Amino acid sequence: MAWSLSFSRGSVSVLAGATAAAALALAGCAGSSGGTDAAAKAGSVKVPAGALVKDGQITYCSDISAPPLTYYDVAQKPVGAEIELGNALAAELGVRANWANTSFNGIIPALQAKQCDAIISQLYIKPEREKVVDFVPYMYASNTLVVAEKNAKAIKGADDLCGKKAAGQTGTTVVQYLTDESEKCAAAGKPKIDIRQFTKDSDALQQLRLGLVDAYGTTLETAAYVLKQQPGTFGLVGEPFNRIKVGAATRKDDASLHDALTQALAAVRKSGAYDAILKKWNLSGDDIAN
DSSP states (O other): OGGGHHHHTTSOOOOOOHHHHHHHHHHHTSEEOOOOSSOOOOOSSOOOTTOSSBTTEEEEEEOOOBTTTBEEOTTSOEESHHHHHHHHHHHHHTSEEEEEEOOGGGHHHHHHTTSOSEEOSOOBOOHHHHTTEEEEEEEEEEEEEEEEGGGTTTOOSGGGGTTSEEEEETTSHHHHHHHHHHHHHHHTTOOOOEEEEESSHHHHHHHHHTTSSSEEEEEHHHHHHHHHHSTTTEEEEEEEEEEEEEEEEEETTOHHHHHHHHHHHHHHHHHTHHHHHHHHTTOGGGBTTO
């Protein structure tokens, strides 16, 4: 299931050789999706001539596989919070949005090879990435704890996990967070957290549903989608943790588009569309202003 993909986005390396970059770019963009159906209207932000690969259209590279941010609906149309935000930015620029479904491990090489104009794909803003692309921060990514709805009152946060079973996805920062919390339990003279690791979100959620674990740490984005799909089954507890900014990436030599997207985001926020998109997808906790 696609839920587990949301974790991988924080750890993909951006350092690749020129030959590998070109190959990954071509492979990643082989299956491009259509953009918005409506014709572009006059936007509030002017895009300088020549700033886009194709005039009148902004193409976003995105790994369309991580609901509720980016995924395909039953009609094979790209939908999700990031899709709606990207479309709103395009509207402010007065251009059409086109979505190029791109494998995440080749997404920065694809941008550099001008297969697209910008990346919108929950790309974490990290120092090593800032060396090769510019970012327009538009939201946070964070982790949260999910419990069975019936246990939401008994477990209010990580402090209540001492001596209990908590799950995390293998190789993620959640596991390290749980490990650190377990050490705090031990230092306070309490039983450690019994940490269980799973390779997929769906497996961990099944264990949580069956009562075989007491809590599961995952991304707020994944949790928001699960709560929307299975209302009344799970609940969120504690404050979001491991927060990191996410941004739209542009090429280093494309300052004019970077500036235009920055202005477009400000316009989307001012209009109230930004807040409405996050609220619709249960992602208000990742508001960039929080």
